[in-house]
Amino acid sequence: MSVKKTMQVSLAFVGLMVGAGFATGQEVIQYFISFGAWGLAGAIVAGVLMITAGAVIINIGSYFMADEHRQVFSSVSSPWISHFLDYAVSLTLFAMGIVMLAGAGSTLEQQFGLPAWIGSAIMVAIVMVTGLLDVNKVTNIISAVTPVIFVAVIVAFVYTLFQLPVDLGAAHELAVQADSPVSPWWLSAINYTSMALMLGVSMSLVIGGNTLDPRDAGRGGIIGGVVYTVLLAMNAFALLVNYPSVGDADVPMLQLFETMHPVAAMVMVFVTFVMIYNTCISMFYALGRRMTVNHRGRYVPIFLITCLVGYAISLVGFGTLMSVVYPVIGYVGLVLVVVMFVWWFRNRDKISAEAGRRIRIRALLTKRGDDSQEFSEYNENQLRDATEGSPADNDTLTGAIDALIKRDQNAEEDSSSS
Secondary structure, X not given: OOHHHHHHHHHHHHHHHHHHHHHHOHHHHHHOHHHOOHHHHHHHHHHHHHHHHHHHHHHHHHHHOOOOHHHHHHHHOOHHHHHHHHHHHHHHHHHHHHHHHHHHHHHHHHHHOOOHHHHHHHHHHHHHHHOOOOHHHHHHHHHHHHHHHHHHHHHHHHHHHHHOOXXXXXXXXXXXXXXXXXOOHHHHHHHHHHHHHHHHHHHHHHHHHOOOOHHHHHHHHHHHHHHHXXXXXXXXXXXXXXXXXXXXOOOHHHXXXXXXXXXXXXHHHHHHHHHHHHHHHHHHHHHHHHHOOOOXXXXXXXXXXXXXXXXXXXXXXXXXXXXXXXXXHHHHHHHHHHHHHHHHHHHHHHHHHHHHHHHHHXXXXXXXXOOXXXXXXXXXXXXXXXXXXXXXXXXXXXXXXXXXXXHHHHHHHHHHXX
16 A cells, blocks of 8 residues: 555545535535535535545546547447547536536636626636646646645634534524535535536546556545545535525625635635636636647637637536536436446445555566566566556557656665665
8 A cells, every 4th residue: 555645546436526616605505505514414424435436436446557548438338338428527517617617607706896797708718728727737836726725724624613602503493494416405415426526527537547556546535535525514514504605606705715814805806716617717728628629720729719619608607507517417417426336336346356456566567577587487477467458558558667667666765875
């Protein structure tokens, strides 16, 4: 077990799942707090599903050493289901990008009084410009803001604790008057988590694909899911207790920080806008690349047109779009979760065996690279049989293990020299 790798996987996964949804708080209001106190139970149900599904999806990604989702979809399902999921993921990227554009408009409107269409226009302009640059460097920098959301949720939770005792009965009665796109509460929780997984499945598979040991990948998914559950429960509790003062806002988390202090609200509006940007550029960039996978020369015009179409649709409004788009994505995501669970359950012994196979391959490659040891023809046949028996691409697998061996050797040399 690599503790370092497990923690890397868990942090990457929870950062991916939290995203802009936690920053606005509107999703938590609609999917959980609209059921009052039962919304807290819903947060636990959603967390349990996230823990198990996250572990399964990342584990599968590691098993196939995936570098994109289509390879995995075609391996775990029939051709027509694979195509359905592939197209559904693409539509999810577009739909989420639209919702994020609308969310940017609502954020600036709530804090500064700007018309929502101006805020959305600012966001789409930034997205269109950066989508033509080295977007990977840009998003890597912006992703550094993700831990701030963790801090923001914790601050909101601690602030709420200091407000206790409050009339939770009154907060419950107000909260249940809010509209919920899905009911009852337990189905709403499942739908929300399935929607989040649908959004993050491509990157989750890649996170797993960059993890050599499927066991490390699975543990990372579990730990990341637990952290996500704690943050979701804290967020839901804070918004429920403070619902009388934040329930009518398009961006409830921003309103909550406004009740703390105006300076806190200014910090939160920046964090929210940046998190929305990070999600938005990721959605439109990934969609543009997917739509032009066989025609890279057409990326620029298709990317720009897609952004403009998304902006036009975003003018419908943040809350309205969310209540319509999210449930549909959630139900499709539920199909994805079932497909992944069924395949994993049927093939869990193969995944376990693959972990042992990679240990053997690593030992053989280490022996082959050690001049003091004889690497016989029998060893060569062992290595060939092991790599050919793996579901991962042979060159990708051996390359990843070679890189790991060299990194460990360099670390040993550095520690011995010091």
